Amino acid sequence: MQHSETAVKTDDERARDVPPVVSPWRDADAASWDAFVLAHPRATFFHQSGWKAVLEETFGYEPFYLSAWRDGRVCGVLPLFACRSLRGRRALYSLPHTVYGGAVGEDRATEEALLSAAKGLGLGPVELRNRYAGLLDLPRVEGFVTFEKALPATVAEVYRTFPKKAREAINQATKRWKLEADFAADVDTFYPLLAASYQSLGTPVFPKRMFESVIRRFPGATSTLVVRHEGRPVASVLSVVFRSIMMPLWSGEIPDATRLKANNYKYFRLMEHAVERGLTRFDFGRSRLSNEGVVQFKCNQGFEAEPLPYQYDGPERNGATDPNRGLFPKLRKAWNRLPAPVARALGPKLVRYFP
Numbered sequence: 001m002q003h004s005e006t007a008v009k010t011d012d013e014r015a016r017d018v019p020p021v022v023s024p025w026r027d028a029d030a031a032s033w034d035a036f037v038l039a040h041p042r043a044t045f046f047h048q049s050g051w052k053a054v055l056e057e058t059f060g061y062e063p064f065y066l067s068a069w070r071d072g073r074v075c076g077v078l079p080l081f082a083c084r085s086l087r088g089r090r091a092l093y094s095l096p097h098t099v100y101g102g103a104v105g106e107d108r109a110t111e112e113a114l115l116s117a118a119k120g121l122g123l124g125p126v127e128l129r130n131r132y133a134g135l136l137d138l139p140r141v142e143g144f145v146t147f148e149k150a151l152p153a154t155v156a157e158v159y160r161t162f163p164k165k166a167r168e169a170i171n172q173a174t175k176r177w178k179l180e181a182d183f184a185a186d187v188d189t190f191y192p193l194l195a196a197s198y199q200s201l202g203t204p205v206f207p208k209r210m211f212e213s214v215i216r217r218f219p220g221a222t223s224t225l226v227v228r229h230e231g232r233p234v235a236s237v238l239s240v241v242f243r244s245i246m247m248p249l250w251s252g253e254i255p256d257a258t259r260l261k262a263n264n265y266k267y268f269r270l271m272e273h274a275v276e277r278g279l280t281r282f283d284f285g286r287s288r289l290s291n292e293g294v295v296q297f298k299c300n301q302g303f304e305a306e307p308l309p310y311q312y313d314g315p316e317r318n319g320a321t322d323p324n325r326g327l328f329p330k331l332r333k334a335w336n337r338l339p340a341p342v343a344r345a346l347g348p349k350l351v352r353y354f355p
Helices: 011-016 027-039 049-059 108-120 164-176 187-200 208-217 262-276 292-300 328-336 340-353
Strands: 021-024 066-070 073-078 081-084 090-094 126-128 144-150 180-182 222-229 232-242 245-253 281-283 305-307 311-313
Touching: 021 108, 027 049, 027 066, 027 073, 049 208, 066 108, 073 108, 108 126, 108 311, 144 292, 164 262, 180 262, 187 208, 187 222, 187 232, 187 245, 187 340, 208 222, 208 232, 222 262, 232 262, 245 262, 262 281, 292 305
Parallel strands: 090 126, 245 281
Antiparallel strands: 021 066, 066 073, 081 090, 126 311, 144 281, 144 305, 180 222, 222 232, 232 245
């Protein structure tokens, strides 16, 4: 006599048979939201509720944060903001002015429910800036890469992780130019260097209040490194820490920084600092593939480009708008020629239209 065997489901498997319920943001759910983010392997620094506050305080965008629930617990999140471009195009971004975002859920049904709820808002296309490949079957937005690698176990080993030419640049910075770095800088030291750097690139700068908000919202996770030449600040970077990852997000320098090898030295010291803090990975951040100079610089520091799995739900389009092609290079040159006070005053007002 034959007996059929029925697979016995675990409690977790039975729980996932329950369809998730998607709810809009409630302040009372912030702790549950953040606990889920900290536990999910594909969630990032920017999925935290504190980043929602930073974007609201800085740009005044309308948030549409969605959470999925099962049995009274969060099983997925999708942070979104509704933004309009300079051309008036409205869309939902996860997340604007942010390198990473997207839906993260414990299973595909959860992420599909979150996306369905986002589309149901009727606020235009949805762009998901995923750090890691998610569970949704959507078209990719090509053209973006990121750079991340493991840090060594000791500070003494950091120098040897750089390729030969990068080590030579670090040697020039320390021995010839006698650069020094410290973490005593505040936003008032950092921001002028950032603004000067952005204008040299022909890019509107973020408002100063954005960085003040980041430091206020994440006091234990932020650090501002400044590189000095003969006592004068020549380069700076504002970084954040998430889990065990150091992320240098915003960087600025004077025009002479290249000659002084200040950027090479800046990231070398930042990696040493990360190891001192017991961190294990260094995320060098997102770049556009078309921005060949930046991509090459990061590769020259010993990193490899990793394609980002950004996704898009909406009318078919040919990738993301590329500021290095079309009319944009001419506009960038014009911006570069503006008097510095004018660019610094206009930049924060315009940048909100380039989410």
